[in-house]
Amino acid sequence: MSGQAIAATASPSATPARAPRRGPPLHRRLINVRRFLVPVLLVILWQLAADVGLISTRLLAPPAAIASAAWELIASGELPYHLLVSLQRVAIGLAIALTARVSLGLIAGLSKLGEDAVDATLQMLRALPFLALVPLFILWLGIGEATKIALVALGATFPIYLTLFGGIRGVDPKLLEAGRILGLNRAEQIRHIILPGALPQALVGLRYALGTAWLSLVVGEQINATAGIGFLVMDAREFLRTDIILVGLVVYALLGLGADQLVRALERRTLAWRPSLIREA
Amino acid sequence: MNAIVELRALSRRFHGPASQPVLDRIDLTIAPGEFVALLGRSGSGKTTLLRTLAGLDPVTEGKARLPQRRAVVFQEPRLLPWKPVWENVALGLPGSLGATRGHALRALREVELAHRAQAWPLTLSGGEAQRTGLARALVRDPELLLLDEPFASLDALTRLRMQSLVGELWQAHQPAVLLVTHDVEEALLLADRVLVLAQGRLIEDVSVPLPRPRRRAAADFDALRLRLLGALGVDEDGNDAAKAA
Ligand SMILES: Nc1ncnc2c1ncn2[C@@H]1O[C@H](COP(=O)(O)OP(=O)(O)O)[C@@H](O)[C@H]1O
Ligand SMILES: [Mg+2]
Numbered sequence: 001m002s003g004q005a006i007a008a009t010a011s012p013s014a015t016p017a018r019a020p021r022r023g024p025p026l027h028r029r030l031i032n033v034r035r036f037l038v039p040v041l042l043v044i045l046w047q048l049a050a051d052v053g054l055i056s057t058r059l060l061a062p063p064a065a066i067a068s069a070a071w072e073l074i075a076s077g078e079l080p081y082h083l084l085v086s087l088q089r090v091a092i093g094l095a096i097a098l099t100a101r102v103s104l105g106l107i108a109g110l111s112k113l114g115e116d117a118v119d120a121t122l123q124m125l126r127a128l129p130f131l132a133l134v135p136l137f138i139l140w141l142g143i144g145e146a147t148k149i150a151l152v153a154l155g156a157t158f159p160i161y162l163t164l165f166g167g168i169r170g171v172d173p174k175l176l177e178a179g180r181i182l183g184l185n186r187a188e189q190i191r192h193i194i195l196p197g198a199l200p201q202a203l204v205g206l207r208y209a210l211g212t213a214w215l216s217l218v219v220g221e222q223i224n225a226t227a228g229i230g231f232l233v234m235d236a237r238e239f240l241r242t243d244i245i246l247v248g249l250v251v252y253a254l255l256g257l258g259a260d261q262l263v264r265a266l267e268r269r270t271l272a273w274r275p276s277l278i279r280e281a
Numbered sequence: 282m283n284a285i286v287e288l289r290a291l292s293r294r295f296h297g298p299a300s301q302p303v304l305d306r307i308d309l310t311i312a313p314g315e316f317v318a319l320l321g322r323s324g325s326g327k328t329t330l331l332r333t334l335a336g337l338d339p340v341t342e343g344k345a346r347l348p349q350r351r352a353v354v355f356q357e358p359r360l361l362p363w364k365p366v367w368e369n370v371a372l373g374l375p376g377s378l379g380a381t382r383g384h385a386l387r388a389l390r391e392v393e394l395a396h397r398a399q400a401w402p403l404t405l406s407g408g409e410a411q412r413t414g415l416a417r418a419l420v421r422d423p424e425l426l427l428l429d430e431p432f433a434s435l436d437a438l439t440r441l442r443m444q445s446l447v448g449e450l451w452q453a454h455q456p457a458v459l460l461v462t463h464d465v466e467e468a469l470l471l472a473d474r475v476l477v478l479a480q481g482r483l484i485e486d487v488s489v490p491l492p493r494p495r496r497r498a499a500a501d502f503d504a505l506r507l508r509l510l511g512a513l514g515v516d517e518d519g520n521d522a523a524k525a526a
Binding site (some may be wrong): 085174175177178179181182183184188192193196197199271272273274275 | 288321335336337352353357359361362363364365372373401402403404416421
């Protein structure tokens with residue numbers, strides 16, 4: 001029955017536990033507090049260890065120093081500036097990856113010919129760790145923005161393509177047949193059946209893609225940059241400012257978390273029809 | 282003549298031109314507004330015949346003349362889970378979504394589902410999902426309505442309600458209907474004419490001249506039931522007649 005449609009469109013990994021939309025019950029909130037307890041304790045211990053001289057503050061800045069460095073960087077406008085540069089690189093790279101691979105995913109997913117032409121090629125390329133292409137990219141594109149954006153685009157590419165391709169192939173052919181007899185033409189079938197059917201998988205891919213996009217950004221920004229979070233970190237290294245380096249790391253972590261939350265919010269909005277979400281609503 | 286469906290020597294094979302045909306030179310005409318039930322054992326080719334009438338499969342041997350407006354209700358509801366019920370009903374109708382919404386809601390009202398118009402399909406019960414499928418078919422104002430065992434996976438009570446609903450909708454809209462079923466009583470309750478498919482041939486073509494609404498207990502109902510059960514090769518107790526003989 002309709003359960004089949006779900007089995008076909010939603011992979012198990014696409015249904016992580018989600019927080020309810022609004023007003024979590026008290027015990028859930030307490031659990032959330034408990035989850036932060038250990039990290040907060042560790043930070044306090046770290047600060048204490050630095051204070052009593054157990055950790056060399058030259059090698060690892062204590063939390064208080066990191067916080068004040070962060071504050072200075074924010075107040076001076078440096079951090080926002082570099083953050084913006086980095087975000088722009090990720091945004092452009094992701095946009096390129098999305099357009100390129102959604103079209104390729106559609107071509108490969110929708111026709112046997114497309115699959116033979118596109119899929120085999122991409123699967124072969126996938127075997128190559130994309131960071132190994134850095135030297136070539138530098139030769140081709142120089143050490144400017146182009147290389148950084150290309151790295152982000154390439155890194156984000158495969159997860160998006162692979163999950164979209166899988167998602168499209170997983171769409172229940174019975175639904176397509178129903179669409180055909182309801183008078184949908186090919187374009188309407190793609191819009192109403194194939195793309196929504198592939199969406200749960202594609203969003204999983206998007207989440208992976210964001211992860212690898214950050215990874216490529218870190219690598220790209222450390223090659224040779226004059227702006228961006230990576231530059232901030234590399235620059236701080238020259239002056240042994242471990243506090244600033246750690247601020248950079250924290251920003252990377254927060255960016256990763258934020259991206260993940262973004263995709264989750266997107267999932268909640270676009271996948272509201274799925275039973276796991278319906279029950280929580 | 283004014284038949285709405287006309288099949289002439291229609292055959293269908295799945296494994297090459299020399300293989301055993303699943304449908305073997307079928308001749309069939311259906312008049313406008315006629316309610317035809319198609320009986321047959323599992324695997325006898327009922328769905329294959331229905332798919333041909335739906336225009337879902339190509340006609341390679343024989344001839345088929347079909348009406349323009351055809352609608353199908355499959356055994357599984359085949360609703361798009363990512364569209365609310367009313368958008369499923371409106372899917373594929375000409376015009377914008379806003380323009381078709383009224384039609385969809387009217388069709389949902391007819392199957393007594395207006396209150397579920399905004400619901401997600403995966404929250405529907407089996408009967409509600411099949412009624413949505415019915416509304417989706419009816420909203421297209423079909424000349425030929427094809428029903429492939431639409432009640433088979435429903436519980437007995439829901440099935441009874443769905444049967445009478447289909448009867449009412451047929452009388453209100455007067456499409457020609459082909460109802461595929463393996464339930465002899467269901468066929469006799471609803472149809473003007475009952476066909477039996479076996480070994481790729483239509484071995485029975487029985488008119489049902491009983492007045493409506495029909496009663497299972499009537500004597501002539503029972504006589505027809507026994508005849509059809511015989512054609513299906515099953516005796517009254519459900520034993521396989523061929524084996525018993
Ligand atoms: N697409 C197909 N390819 C190969 N064989 C098929 C196909 N569809 C149906 N058949 C075969 O045709 C026969 C009739 O199937 P079907 O029409 O589904 O029977 P029914 O609906 O009466 O149970 C079965 O033996 C089935 O295996
Ligand atoms: Mg069947």
